[in-house]
Amino acid sequence: MTAETTAPGLLLAGVSHRYEREPVLCGLDLEIARGEITCLLGPSGCGKTTCLRVAAGLEPIQEGRVDIAGAEVARPGFSVPPERRRVGLMFQDYALFPHLRVIDNVAFGVRDGDKAAKRRTAMELLTRLGVDGYAKDFPHVLSGGEQQRVALARALAPHPVVMLLDEPFSGLDRRLRDRVRNDTLDVLRELSVATLLVTHDSEEAMLMSDRIALMRDGAIVQSGTASELYSRPESAFAASFFGEVNVIEGTAQGGAVATPMGTLAAPYKDGCQVSVFIRPEGLSLEEKTEYEAAGAEAEIVESHMLGPTCLVRLKPSAEIGSLTARVNYTGLWKVGKRVRIRLDPERSFVFPASQEM
Numbered sequence: 001m002t003a004e005t006t007a008p009g010l011l012l013a014g015v016s017h018r019y020e021r022e023p024v025l026c027g028l029d030l031e032i033a034r035g036e037i038t039c040l041l042g043p044s045g046c047g048k049t050t051c052l053r054v055a056a057g058l059e060p061i062q063e064g065r066v067d068i069a070g071a072e073v074a075r076p077g078f079s080v081p082p083e084r085r086r087v088g089l090m091f092q093d094y095a096l097f098p099h100l101r102v103i104d105n106v107a108f109g110v111r112d113g114d115k116a117a118k119r120r121t122a123m124e125l126l127t128r129l130g131v132d133g134y135a136k137d138f139p140h141v142l143s144g145g146e147q148q149r150v151a152l153a154r155a156l157a158p159h160p161v162v163m164l165l166d167e168p169f170s171g172l173d174r175r176l177r178d179r180v181r182n183d184t185l186d187v188l189r190e191l192s193v194a195t196l197l198v199t200h201d202s203e204e205a206m207l208m209s210d211r212i213a214l215m216r217d218g219a220i221v222q223s224g225t226a227s228e229l230y231s232r233p234e235s236a237f238a239a240s241f242f243g244e245v246n247v248i249e250g251t252a253q254g255g256a257v258a259t260p261m262g263t264l265a266a267p268y269k270d271g272c273q274v275s276v277f278i279r280p281e282g283l284s285l286e287e288k289t290e291y292e293a294a295g296a297e298a299e300i301v302e303s304h305m306l307g308p309t310c311l312v313r314l315k316p317s318a319e320i321g322s323l324t325a326r327v328n329y330t331g332l333w334k335v336g337k338r339v340r341i342r343l344d345p346e347r348s349f350v351f352p353a354s355q356e357m
Contacts, residue, residue: 007070009034009194010055010162015064017050017218024050026218028064032162035192037185039205041241042215048198051215052164055196056089057082069161088155088163088193092170095151096139102126102150103135109157125153128187145176152184156191163188163195169204181208202242206230214238236351239277246278246323249353257350260296260318261343266350273353282347283325285312288338295340298323303333314341 010032017025024047032038040048053059055066057079066074068087073080082089088109096105106122113121126132129149131142139147148168155163168184169177185208188195199205205212206226213223222234233239240247250257250266252274257266259276261283266274288297301322302313310329315322323341327333 008032008067009036009069010196011065011067012051012055013065013067015051015054015061015066017047017054017059017062024218025054028218028220030196030213030220032194032196034161034194035189036210037188037195037197037208038211038213039197039199039209040213040215041199041202041205043241044200046215047218048200048215049166052166052196052198055162056087056164057085086158086161088158088160090151090155090163090165090168092167096147096154098139100138101135102131102137102139102142105139105150106153106157109154111158122153122157125156126150129153129183143176144172145180148172148180149183152187156187156193160193163193165195165197167199168197170201206242214241231346233277233349236275236277236355236357239349239351240357244280244324246280246283248276248278248320250274250276250350252350259343260316260320261341262294262345264343264345264348264350268350268352274350275353275355277349277351278323278343279347280311280324280326282344283314283323283327284342284344285325285327285333286340286342287332288340295342296320298339298341300333300335300337300339303335305329314339316341 008031012028012030015025015028028051040051042048054061060079061074061076065072068085073085103119103122106125107118110118110121123132123135126135129152131146131149134142134146169181172180197208212226212229213220214229216237222229222238229238230242239245248259250259252266252268252272253270255267256263257274257276268274296316296318298314298316300312301315304311308329309326310333312325312327312333313322
């Protein structure tokens with residue numbers, strides 16, 4: 001094996017960036033292997049797109065370095081032009097040339113060979129992505145999903161080592177987005193391209209990625225698989241970013257915090273105010289009986305069947321505010337019913353109350 005094939009597809013080391021005096025990236029480190037799909041996830045304004053632009057060479061690097069396939073392409077005072085970085089780019093608007101037919105849009109990205117060879121390569125990519133039937137059409141007659149596939153074919157035309165995608169599926173309706181997204185993933189993995197996908201949608205990141213890098217204020221605050229970030233968040237921010245959570249305030253005492261629904265480990269000093277985060281599926285419901293049992297008593301105030309599960313909003317007797325539970329649909333959980341709630345420690349997390357969400 002050569003150094004090029006064993007090196008990460010994309011490496012960002014200590015990348016910092018400012019717009020005037022405003023820091024946007026703060027010592028960011030990121031490594032993506034060949035064939036790996038990494039999602040850069042975070043709220044708007046956290047620096048995701050700037051990171052992508054620095055990697056692509058569209059933004060001059062101020063601090064740190066960028067390597068592609070083991071070769072340095074950017075450091076302060078040195079930058080390989082975007083067209084020579086072996087990077088494919090795809091943005092939200094697809095940016096297809098309206099005056100060129102589909103096959104010529106894709107052929108535009110092919111660097112090697114004469115015109116006929118470029119068109120053959122373009123046709124192969126269009127066939128692979130299932131849009132070869134539109135080769136002679138202009139982009140405006142294509143649907144959003146078809147345009148997205150053509151844009152992907154054009155981005156893949158120069159055989160990139162790295163693919164950079166900036167929320168490319170956001171303009172598609174949900175059903176079409178799922179299908180196009182799956183087809184895109186299949187092609188990227190088949191071609192063993194190191195892929196960096198920018199999104200603010202945690203569900204999309206969990207569906208698409210091998211690994212998620214969660215960003216906040218220009219830095220990666222946690223990185224790992226979807227399961228790791230969802231099941232083992234390292235901060236209140238990470239816990240709350242991945243779907244809905246119930247939040248209860250409490251006080252650490254003896255390494256634990258007591259709640260009306262159960263006790264959780266809380267490795268903080270005695271008297272420390274903490275916030276308990278409980279995922280909706282971390283609450284279990286039991287029919288209330290005349291016998292005393294563990295758990296908080298509550299009344300069901302809303303109940304919505306969502307296929308095999310049921311989303312239930314509860315009003316506990318204890319002074320802890322309303323709670324939302326996601327439970328298996330059985331037909332038992334009707335509005336007005338009195339139940340007992342228990343929590344699952346594996347789906348509950350405790351952080352200092354001072355920690356920002």
